[in-house]
Amino acid sequence: MxxxxxxxxxxxxxxxxxxxxxxxxxxxxxxxxxxxxxxxxxxxxxxxxxxxxxxxxxxxxxxxxxxxxxxxxxxxxxxxxxxxxxxxxxxxxxxxxxxxxxxxxxxxxxxxxxxxxxxxxxxxxxxxxxxxxxxxxxxxxxxxxxxxxxxxxxxxxxxxxxxxxxxxxxxxxxxxxxxxxxxxxxxxxxxxxxxxxxxxxxxxxxxxxxxxxxxxxxxxxxxxxxxxxxxxxxxxxxxYSLSRLPVRNARRRQIAEQYLMSIDNPAVTLPKQTEGERKGVWHLFVVEVDYREHFIEHMTQEKIGTAIHYPMPAYRQKAYSFLNVNPADYPVTERTAPRIVSIPLFPELKDEEVDAIIAAVNSYVR
Ligand SMILES: Cc1ncc(COP(=O)(O)O)c(C=O)c1O
Missing domain, CATH: 3.40.640.10 (Type I PLP-dependent aspartate aminotransferase-like (Major domain))
Incomplete structure (x- = not known):
């Protein structure tokens, strides 16, 4: 698969x-x-x-x-x-x-x-x-x-x-x-x-x-x-798509909840976007790992796609170098950017695919 x-x-x-x-x-x-x-x-x-x-x-x-x-x-x-x-x-x-x-x-x-x-x-x-x-x-x-x-x-x-x-x-x-x-x-x-x-x-x-x-x-x-x-x-x-959005957002939430419940790999930090009264719609499911390339390689071997949102903060991009931003002024962004990786989350994922993604993340060894 x-x-x-x-x-x-x-x-x-x-x-x-x-x-x-x-x-x-x-x-x-x-x-x-x-x-x-x-x-x-x-x-x-x-x-x-x-x-x-x-x-x-x-x-x-x-x-x-x-x-x-x-x-x-x-x-x-x-x-x-x-x-x-x-x-x-x-x-x-x-x-x-x-x-x-x-x-x-x-x-x-x-x-x-x-x-x-x-x-x-x-x-x-x-x-x-x-x-x-x-x-x-x-x-x-x-x-x-x-x-x-x-x-x-x-x-x-x-x-x-x-x-x-x-x-x-x-x-x-x-x-x-x-x-x-x-x-x-x-x-x-x-x-x-x-x-x-x-x-x-x-x-x-x-x-x-x-x-x-x-x-x-x-x-x-x-x-x-x-x-x-x-x-x-x-x-x-x-x-037309707006009429389908509540059902599709609910499916995203269902998958996210399954990930949050079933991913239990200490090498993978789950998103903390779950707290208090703020309720997201899980556009993306972003985890953190120490060795991102290694994790992506593992997921690729398991035939599961990943993406990075976003690999480089805007202030580090060549296009915005004229802003003269000092990266050290953004410690949490700097610490996070090299660690984040998004795993698949879209409403049409099948249950067996969700299970396979969870198994692949859980089998990752750093
Ligand atoms: C956070 C954020 N802001 C703005 C945009 C811009 O939207 P668009 O691609 O429709 O111009 C996007 C999407 O790419 C986005 O993810």
Whole structure:
């Protein structure tokens, strides 16, 4: 048995007939960009997040960028985010011209609230926590610091559709939340797509303008915008996939719980994303090992795919060397980055595959 790290074709196969009908419907409608399918998806997604407004855009990166633009973030400003995240978060901040400033992570792999206050300077204009691997950042503490400092929050919820803190979903803690529907995400399109969610009518209206050349009405640009329109085909597919998301998230949780219960190899540290009222949606299942290459080699021999999220913090990447970040300022991120490795977790994993993954991890000897 060979088990891939992920296999999107399995979900597609399950839904093939429904997807074909959706594609045919949209093709025959003769309307392909920002029309009734987008409006219907925005309404359904806003309701899923629990906010009045959602704005469909081209990608998660654009969702962050346009959200920051709506908050008036610009060159010369600083946006405090977290050292362990997808490069996309940093790219989106840089698209506004602002400078990303990093906090270290805590043991949940998300923004360490204890490290947040000292990173805030007079130039800080927004705080951008990331609900990484599907696990909510500590929004109680982050929100209270933001409130005290009078700073807006943009939540990067690209990996966390449906994650909750107590009764409240992520995406409802900040002023704006950005989502990605990249195909591998918990809610994935069949291509690139994203959305921005907010409680604030004024921000929603501005983001709607910014995604389409800053137009208030057709051919009337009131501010500089971009083309980040969502297309009808992706929107229709997303509305369909959204209806399946609760069941698929539940399956992810079931597999994660099985891993947490049954992996008992002292050489493998299990994720601590299980504590208190923060409930993740297990976008990824990330373990830590002392000798990562050796572990990956073992899993490969067992014919099981692995991946690394992420091998190198953004501040260490060549592209961001101009930020002149001192890695020693991020001890937990530095300690963690060389140790993390993700094992397969997607809803279509079969029970026997889950058992085989557990057995393979448990048979690893360092
Ligand atoms: C944490 C995080 N933020 C932002 C993004 C950007 O999303 P997209 O790939 O849709 O631009 C991603 C996905 O790649 C992500 O994982």
């Amino acid at each position: 060979s088990i891939p790290f992920n296999d999107l074709s399995r979900a597609a196969l399950e839904s093939a007939e429904d997807l074909k009908a959706i594609v045919e419907r949209v093709i025959l409608s003769g309307r392909y960009v920002l029309d009734s399918e987008v409006a219907a998806f925005e309404k359904a997604f806003a309701s899923f997040v629990g906010v009045p407004y959602a704005v469909g855009v081209n990608s998660g990166t654009d969702a962050i960028f346009l959200g920051l633009r709506a908050l008036d973030i610009k060159s010369g400003d600083e946006v405090v985010t977290v050292a362990n995240t997808a490069t996309a978060t940093i790219a989106a901040i840089r698209m506004t011209g602002a400078t990303p400033v990093f906090t270290d992570i805590d043991t949940s792999y998300t923004m360490d609230p204890n490290d947040l206050e000292r990173r805030i300077t007079p130039k800080t204009k927004a705080i951008l926590p990331v609900h990484l691997y599907g696990f909510p950042a500590d929004m109680h503490r982050i929100s209270s610091i933001a409130k005290k400092r009078g700073l807006p929050i943009l939540e990067d919820a690209a990996q966390a559709h449906g994650a909750t803190i107590g009764e409240r979903t992520v995406g409802r803690w900040g002023d704006i939340a950005a989502y990605s529907f990249y195909p591998t995400k918990n809610l994935g399109a069949l291509g690139d797509a994203g959305a921005i969610a907010t409680n604030n009518e004024h921000l929603a209206e501005r983001m709607r303008r910014l995604r389409a050349y800053g137009e208030k009405a057709r051919y009337e640009s009131v501010e500089e915008g971009v083309n980040s329109r969502l297309d009808e085909l992706q929107a229709a597919i997303l509305t």
